[in-house]
Amino acid sequence: MVKEDKIKPLLTEEEIQDGIQKLADELNKRYENKEVYLICVLKGSVMFMVDLAKRLTMPVKMEFVKLSSYGSGTTSSGKVVAVDITLPDLSGKNVLVIEDIVDSGHTARFMIDYLNNRFKLNDFKFCALLNKKVKRAVEAEADYYCFEVDNKFLVGYGLDKDGCYRNLPYIGYIEV
Numbered sequence: 001m002v003k004e005d006k007i008k009p010l011l012t013e014e015e016i017q018d019g020i021q022k023l024a025d026e027l028n029k030r031y032e033n034k035e036v037y038l039i040c041v042l043k044g045s046v047m048f049m050v051d052l053a054k055r056l057t058m059p060v061k062m063e064f065v066k067l068s069s070y071g072s073g074t075t076s077s078g079k080v081v082a083v084d085i086t087l088p089d090l091s092g093k094n095v096l097v098i099e100d101i102v103d104s105g106h107t108a109r110f111m112i113d114y115l116n117n118r119f120k121l122n123d124f125k126f127c128a129l130l131n132k133k134v135k136r137a138v139e140a141e142a143d144y145y146c147f148e149v150d151n152k153f154l155v156g157y158g159l160d161k162d163g164c165y166r167n168l169p170y171i172g173y174i175e176v
Contacts, residue, residue, distance in 0.1 A: 007155060007165070007172035011147060016129075016157060016171065017051065019146035023127070024055035026144065027096070034123075035059040036094045039087070039115075041107065042066040043166065044100035047158040048129040052098065063087055069106050080110040090115070094123040100158050103132035103151075105140035112140060130154065130171075 011019075027036075035058065040049040042064050053060055066083040095115060102108050108126055115124060128142040134151045153176045155161050156168030 005155075005161065005165075005174050007168075007174055009170055009172045010149065010152070010154065011157075011171040013157075013169040016146070016169075020048070020051050020129075021055055023144060023146050024052055027052075027127075028055075028057045031056075031058045031094060031096075033058060034094055035061065036096055037061045037063055037090060039063045039065060039095060039097045039111075041097065041099045041111065044158040044160065045098050045129070047166075048100055049098040052127075065111075067107055067110065069104070080106050082110075082114075085114065090119040090121060092120065092122050095119075095121050095125075097124075097126045099126065099128045099142070101130040101132060101149075101154065102126075102128045102140065102142045102145070103134055103136075105136035105138040108140035108142065109138045129157075 038049055038053060038060055040046055040062065053062065065085045068081045068083055069079065097111050099108060112126060115121060125143040127144040129146050131142050131145040131148045132151060133148055152173035154171055154173050155165035156171040158166050159171065160166045161174060
């Protein structure tokens with residue numbers, strides 16, 4: 001923990017898990033008996049994807065992509081860098097992108113465009129743990145999300161500041 005960062009709690013571990021369960025119940029109905037590819041956007045989404053996947057009852061395959069749009073700052077750079085976007089052929093598949101947060105919309109828009117332009121998907125939805133109430137820099141919305149949050153710099157449960165705080169079991173905010 002960086003000494004000057006004072007983290008104020010926003011969502012408890014229990015609230016997060018309850019939100020994920022509600023989302024899983026909805027997804028289980030939508031994809032009942034259908035195979036789904038979960039595509040986790042690393043690194044921030046890994047905890048969310050793991051907890052969500054444990055609650056899904058349909059056949060699931062997991063893939064991982066590594067994108068970056070923040071660098072070491074506290075605001076999106078506006079440029080998405082595909083660090084590793086190696087995926088199998090997803091044509092004809094049901095795909096659910098798993099993201100930690102939709103805020104500026106840059107990462108979501110990148111993934112939506114990339115998958116729609118590269119594959120002819122059977123079903124494609126975008127899922128986020130958090131939907132930030134902000135004016136998006138680009139048009140992109142999550143089809144599913146657990147929580148709507150205010151425009152604060154969030155950390156914990158996969159979200160970081162310069163690589164720190166991902167391991168917190170709750171989500172808090174840092175006033176910047």
